[in-house]
Amino acid sequence: MGAMRLAVLDVGSNTVHLLVVDAHRGARPLPASSYKSDLHLAEHLSDDGNIDDAGADALVSAIKSSLTVAEGQGTEDMMAFATSALREAPNGPGLLERVHRETGVDLEVLTGRDEARLTFLAVRRWFGWSAGRLLVLDIGGGSLEIALGIDEEPALTESLPLGAGRLTRDRLPGDPPTKDDVKALRKYIRTELGRILRPFRAGGAPDHAVATSKTFRQLARITGSPPSSEGLMVARTLSAADLDVWVPRLAEMSTAQRAQLPGVSPARAPQLLAGALVAQATMDLFGLETLTICPWALREGIILRRLDWIEGS
């Protein structure tokens, strides 16, 4: 078959992100265009975990405007999916219905393990078979995904409720947070990770430890990696030593002060500390000295899986 334009719509905890791709046999999934709306669903949760009306309205309107953009770009098909924010809200199913009713879009809710698998696929394709046994880490707004394996399909996957947005909202109320809150969060993260560590440690040391997600990219940036303006192809890494000296500094900074840092938007500044604590704990407990940043993640994984189907048909 010839080329077609595909779109992926990703409803995350922080943003609704539309990616339009020219898809054909053997194509590499580089975006033809990309469109983002800030959503911050985490800030629209009521005490019982439901997404409130304002959050629901914002979601519907973000999807509507994404649809307009996708149609304007000549998209033939759109895959729409949602991650932890909608997965965990008790009123999530009702919201999906409302989205379908008002926009016609069927949002597929991915499980944490699906997220981990698809992200792993994208990372495997980016680095190739020469990367050997891959460990892939992704810190989202709601959850931390971990995957390990030597194939395209990971042998082990895990999804923990350690997303940077969720932890900030639930456990770091102050600005800057109190020392006790930071200490308690550090302990909580390490306890949660400690519970799932064993099979990963038994699965063999990774040849290549890889990180995806905005949180890891921001941490790599403030510790000296090239800015996004230098493109996808330049090497970016994050070292455990750098995180160790940065975490105490981030802990002392207010949100406004963190927003002074390069690559940290005011919208993302609140979650940076929690994200850094998760990154530091994960590197510590998995015994990783360096992470390589991979520019592809979940959205690319979804496109790659879809392209595989085109090829097979």
Added chain:
Amino acid sequence: MVRVPGAKVALSTASCYPETCTTAFEMAADLGFDGVEVMVWTDPVSQDPDALRALSDRFAMPILAIHAPCLLLTQRVWTTDPWTKLQRAREAAEKLAAPTVVVHPPFRWQREYAREFVTGLARMQDESGVVFAVENMFPWRARGREVAAYLPHWDLLELDVPATTLDLSHTAVSGSDALAVCDALGDRLAHVHLADGAGSNKDEHLVPGRGSQPCAEVLERLAARGYAGCVVLEINTRRAVNRDEREADLAEGLAFARFNLAAEAAT
């Protein structure tokens, strides 16, 4: 007989934080400093040369240096572009007749700026009478690890720049021999940040005399060689509970500077 050099003793507005820039000028005048170094900061007055001129006139306190907003917490003050920041600092210094602009070496993430830092600074130096005095910094440490936070280097002896600032809290963190650095810099030493440190991983900016740095010896040595730059008290008084307590620390620092910035006259 003692010989007192022409060096002026100034108060950094950073020494009064969290008090405002305005209060810092007032305290400098009350306590008898020779002038003020303005730390360009989130305080809008510190960013506005016209407002600074008015303060300087009102309190009859000359502005002896502008500290460019190149701290971790002032990355977005004035502009995010590091060269534009230095140009703005130079313009402010020229407008206010301040002889010196204090500059930190680039952070590691400022890759392009770091690559051009030495040559770019030399070029800017050629274009203006204002002296760009690059300040010594330190490696960052935590949990027994050390990383390079500054490029090309935190150490002035590794930087080929014509003018420098020696900070005696930063030498404590880097574990440098302040006297040796002072001697090695020679005529390149244009500016001093007087403070102290006990040698922890934290940049303490203690009142001089309260830490482990050879503050008195550095001042004596400067006096002996007829140092004509500026000695700026840059201490941390954040913990002071009121104005009296803050002023007591500032007065102690000023007295320390005046007392030690003197050498035995050659016979």
